[in-house]
Amino acid sequence: MSSVVRFENVGLRYGTGAEVLRDLSFALDRGSMQVLLGSSGAGKTSLLKLIYLAQRPTRGFISTFDEEVTSLPREALPALRRRIGVVFQDFRLVPHLSAFDNVALPLRIAGRPEDEVREHVEEMLEWVSLTDRMSARPAILSGGEQQRVAVARAVIGRPDLLVADEPTGNIDPEMADRLLHLFQELNKLGTTIVIATHDAHLVSQLPGAKMLRLAGGTLSDPTGSVRAPPAPFRPLRPR
Numbered sequence: 001m002s003s004v005v006r007f008e009n010v011g012l013r014y015g016t017g018a019e020v021l022r023d024l025s026f027a028l029d030r031g032s033m034q035v036l037l038g039s040s041g042a043g044k045t046s047l048l049k050l051i052y053l054a055q056r057p058t059r060g061f062i063s064t065f066d067e068e069v070t071s072l073p074r075e076a077l078p079a080l081r082r083r084i085g086v087v088f089q090d091f092r093l094v095p096h097l098s099a100f101d102n103v104a105l106p107l108r109i110a111g112r113p114e115d116e117v118r119e120h121v122e123e124m125l126e127w128v129s130l131t132d133r134m135s136a137r138p139a140i141l142s143g144g145e146q147q148r149v150a151v152a153r154a155v156i157g158r159p160d161l162l163v164a165d166e167p168t169g170n171i172d173p174e175m176a177d178r179l180l181h182l183f184q185e186l187n188k189l190g191t192t193i194v195i196a197t198h199d200a201h202l203v204s205q206l207p208g209a210k211m212l213r214l215a216g217g218t219l220s221d222p223t224g225s226v227r228a229p230p231a232p233f234r235p236l237r238p239r
């Protein structure tokens with residue numbers, strides 16, 4: 001099977017600090033769905049940044065859509081980035097644009113006709129239950145509403161690759177189910193998907209998804225069992 005992204009012995013350090021990612025070698029198969037599991041600080045966001053080309057590795061080799069991106073000039077990256085939808089952990093909505101206009105952005109950038117934009121955006125906002133909030137700017141939306149706008153914006157253009165950083169972190173379980181269903185539908189249409197989370201339960205909600213487990217900056221055996229939970233808290237007994 002061909003791969004959309006391939007890492008070979010990739011490492012990343014910020015400045016002169018220690019490596020936060022090391023010896024990463026894996027491939028994302030075309031049309032696959034992967035859950036990147038790791039605790040807080042494990043390096044999930046850093047790994048996603050390498051995948052969506054916002055960060056270059058300090059060593060190793062990365063290929064994206066069959067281009068060796070590690071040696072590509074900076075000017076060549078935007079064309080590849082346009083094929084990648086990203087749900088950022090901190091949403092990154094455009095503050096002066098309404099929910100509608102934020103979601104419309106990828107379609108307008110792609111030069112799609114305005115009547116088509118309207119139809120698609122309305123449909124997408126309905127899917128994430130934000131029809132009645134479409135005129136609101138991000139500042140007056142709740143965290144969960146902003147997250148749903150961010151997801152809608154990332155998926156609306158049917159990207160070849162979708163990268164989502166804790167995309168269900170701020171929403172209730174019912175809406176989380178709805179978003180996961182949306183990701184599965186997109187995956188059926190051919191989009192390769194990577195979802196980073198610290199929530200091991202998410203894997204069981206995505207039948208067919210493969211797991212990548214990140215710990216201490218490196219990928220462990222994805223077939224390995226989930227680490228045992230810590231011993232239960234036992235308060236001191238009164239003497």
Ligand SMILES: Nc1ncnc2c1ncn2[C@@H]1O[C@H](COP(=O)(O)OP(=O)(O)OP(=O)(O)O)[C@@H](O)[C@H]1O
Pocket residue numbers: 014020038039040041042043044045046047089198
């Ligand atoms: N821009 C940066 N400069 C320096 N260190 C950074 C930078 N970004 C992340 N780090 C460090 O890299 C390590 C991994 O961080 P990262 O944000 O990738 O983890 P994470 O698994 O996404 O965590 P969380 O689940 O809490 O978001 C941390 O030790 C963090 O402090």
